[in-house]
Amino acid sequence: xxxxxxDWLRDPRQLFDVTGKVAIVTGASGxxxxxxxxxxxxxxxxxxxxxxxxxxxxxxxxxCRGLGAEVEAVPRRPASEADCEAICEAxxxxxxxxxxxxxxxxxxxxxxxxxxxxxxxxxxxDANVTQSWLMARAAGRRMLAQGEGGxxxxxxxxxxxxxxxxxxxxxxxxxxxxxxxxxxxxxxxGPTGITVNAIAPxxxxxxxxxxxFEDTERARSVREGFLQxxxxxxxxxxxxxxxPLLFLVSRASDFYTGHIxxxxxxxxxx
Ligand SMILES: NC(=O)c1ccc[n+]([C@@H]2O[C@H](COP(=O)([O-])OP(=O)(O)OC[C@H]3O[C@@H](n4cnc5c(N)ncnc54)[C@H](OP(=O)(O)O)[C@@H]3O)[C@@H](O)[C@H]2O)c1
Numbered sequence: 662x663x664x665x666x667x668d669w670l671r672d673p674r675q676l677f678d679v680t681g682k683v684a685i686v687t688g689a690s691g692x693x694x695x696x697x698x699x700x701x702x703x704x705x706x707x708x709x710x711x712x713x714x715x716x717x718x719x720x721x722x723x724x725c726r727g728l729g730a731e732v733e734a735v736p737r738r739p740a741s742e743a744d745c746e747a748i749c750e751a752x753x754x755x756x757x758x759x760x761x762x763x764x765x766x767x768x769x770x771x772x773x774x775x776x777x778x779x780x781x782x783x784x785x786x787d788a789n790v791t792q793s794w795l796m797a798r799a800a801g802r803r804m805l806a807q808g809e810g811g812x813x814x815x816x817x818x819x820x821x822x823x824x825x826x827x828x829x830x831x832x833x834x835x836x837x838x839x840x841x842x843x844x845x846x847x848x849x850x851g852p853t854g855i856t857v858n859a860i861a862p863x864x865x866x867x868x869x870x871x872x873x874f875e876d877t878e879r880a881r882s883v884r885e886g887f888l889q890x891x892x893x894x895x896x897x898x899x900x901x902x903x904x905p906l907l908f909l910v911s912r913a914s915d916f917y918t919g920h921i922x923x924x925x926x927x928x929x930x931x
Contacts, residue, residue: 676913680705683756684910685748687739687796688766690717692867693816695724696899697763699908702730706761709752711735731756738766739792745799761812761910762800764793767835769869771828774836782831789816794842795804801846801855810854812910815839817923819860829923836861840921842850847919856918858909863887863925865897893926901926 669675684711688694690712698710699845702725710725712718715736722734730786735751737744752759768788788906793815802813820829843859850857864870870902873880873887873896888894905924923929 677907677911679761679911680758680884681909682706682754682910683709683758684761684763685709685711685759685796685800686763686765687711687748687792688764688816689721690700690714691765692865692869692899693840693862693902693914694763694765695721696902697765698722698725699728700903700906701761701763701910702726702728702732705730707731707756709733709735709741709748709755711737711751712766713738718806728902739764739785739796739799742795742799745795748796749799749803752800758807759800759803759811760809762796763814763910764796766792767815767816769829769832771832773828774830777828777831785835786830786838789832790838790842793839797842797846797857801850804855805850805853810856810915812914813855813857814879814906814909815843815857815859817843817861817921819861819863819923819929821859821921822929823859834839843921844919852920854915856909856914858914858917858920858922860902860905860909861893861921861923861925861929862897863928865899865901865924867899870896890931891926891928892931895926897924 684706686698698721708730718734722732725732733751733755735748737793739745770785817839818836820833821840844872846857905922
């Protein structure tokens with residue numbers, strides 16, 4: 662270390678301090694989105710939470726308010742340019758700025774390629790790729806105008822890197838594209854102080870994967886086959902993503918951009 666001691670040396674926890682930051686979370690009604698919202702609320706962020714399911718969204722917003730956060734709930738998915746603008750305007754209108762964007766919305770649709778229509782393929786690409794791109798573009802424009810950097814976290818998957826035999830052509834392609842956006846935008850915005858990274862889990866408990874946690878023969882067989890390839894020996898929980906998220910939205914990760922952070926119990930290491 663050279664020069665003067667950095668301000669955080671007395672208390673390195675300051676590296677993870679996001680108190681007062683304004684964070685947008687899309688897909689806040691979902692398993693990861695709700696977790697992200699609550700982690701950021703408890704960490705002292707001011708929040709704009711977005712999702713299509715207004716009732717589920719309001720429940721998460723109420724929990725975050727219970728944790729002491731100021732929260733604006735926007736019952737929209739980032740489905741179009743206008744939706745993304747409205748979500749960002751909710752942040753700048755209420756809080757005057759945007760510091761953090763977490764795109765936690767997304768979907769899977771499992772079908773063999775020969776049984777999947779082009780419309781279903783494009784729906785997955787739209788939810789995971791186009792909406793990530795649109796939301797990063799809308800929030801990024803404002804972060805660039807603010808000129809103080811920012812933090813963008815996209816949601817990828819181990820399936821962005823690995824194939825899967827059970828009808829995952831749309832999902833794998835979409836998450837590989839999210840990885841591409843993450844790397845390209847990380848490069849594009851490198852000099853601006855805005856970091857762009859992705860969290861890439863394997864299976865964690867959510868409505869998308871609930872069946873894998875059940876006590877049925879099919880679930881047991883899929884689970885056991887899968888677990889043989891997970892060094893940590895268990896499936897994930899949304900809470901496993903809290904640490905990676907806090908790292909990627911705080912100044913602790915200021916030198917990390919275009920990075921795909923595998924939150925996968927070692928699955929992609931083997
Ligand atoms: N669970 C896993 O094992 C796993 C593993 C790797 C990656 N992921 C990724 O993690 C992200 C969150 O998934 P999750 O497991 O938390 O699932 P989830 O609980 O089903 O949440 C998905 C969220 O996305 C929104 N959504 C659903 N369909 C959408 C669409 N067509 N367009 C826009 N938004 C849509 C939903 O909100 P509304 O319906 O209220 O709009 C919901 O908030 C996804 O990108 C998923 O691919 C999950």
